Amino acid sequence: MPTVAASLAHDLSLALRLADAADAETMARFDRADLAVRLKADRSHVTEADLASERAIRALLEQERPSDAIFGEEYGQTAQAARRWILDPIDGTANFLRGVPAWGTMIALEIDGSIVLGVVSMPALGRRWWAADGLGAWTDGGSEPQRIAVSGVETLGEASLSFQSIGQWRDAGHLDELLRLQDRVWRDRAYGDVWAYMLLAEGRLDIVGEFDVKEYDIAAAAAIVREAGGRFTSLEGSDQLDTLSAIATNGHLHTAVLEALAEAAE
Template identity: 80%
Template structure:
């Protein structure tokens, strides 16, 4: 931080994160469902669109102007530097949906301070929805009208729980398809809502368990901040609080230990 700059409060950081989401929404919605959308392919054969790139550039430009000493870790342009404060950005989570004109995609913006994700914003403009949270400030959503607080469900039995597993291929490729099928047999219902929307449904109390694999920090950091502040738990498949393990398991908290036991074949 430059000597003349005053430390930003977490409320200031959250306000900035919401402004970053506004800028990203403008870029992504301006290109959404357009027949002339430019679509490319990365080295890992996943898709990237002109909207992914433009949205992340817009976010980076604002951070560079308003928080020049902060680091940025984005899906499309990587890490710019190392610092105690790091913005973690996925400009469009759900690019496969985006390029097909399916509205279930969103921008994810998180702020990590001294290794702890302290604030997060998820914006899904094609669905007219936004969620945000910061440590000690609660979790919130906006869907027209006034912002309102959100909280996870009070479901405390697996046989009453709703599970979103993201995709069978993820679990199969990670070598845990049998674990998923075991859990699926114990819950009330299962669906694959997909990508960041699953976690937001969890934070609102509409889904109780979400699990997936092959995820980077930018895929889950903002969601983790919101789920945790809404009263849920967010760990890896193994139960670690770290977000860099390439797996994620989120629950309403009440079901977390039972879910881990079921997935790992343990008797409670």
């Protein structure tokens, strides 16, 4: 009987193939003047590349893992099962449709309610990251895959923060908390979308926070950040990913960040 690690290794191999399939669809359409775009009911954009990418992933999953459930941003949930693949075919669609290369496909596997695997592919930047429980977090940034880990920064005064966008924090009613946290850290920038989490997993950032996020927006990133040694919770400190908020840190800073945000809210 295969071990859990061996089973996850097979799933991870498949997830990387899923990312290859998605990359083929997205890169064929990236920066195209004739890209078809429409607004969804929530006023966010969806392009033909989002749809084609998710269809390609689903087709391969239906062939390779027909008994698994699938939950994707564009085509929703299919069935119920102990194993569920969570997909964001293009995280950063606004960047994609403007020709900005900071966007990526996110693929995660959830087993019995726990995220155990994540792949993030950013083909326009020529980068990919992946992780699975007990197998480490990795990137292909060099000639050979390199294991990655979060930073060792232990004080807010030395920390680098990515807050995604001022408007997002304002709309969530937490702008004052962000501004007070910003006053306590060394540096702040809005790198945006999934790339910020990957910079955190590599040890280049120390804190990332955002709001109005669905499971497919963060599941793969959470798997990679956690396996790289970081923490990924809601604003309230929950490990669940369906709370519409995300606070990720290198782990050393997590309690201090949550406390600072809670103090500012009082």
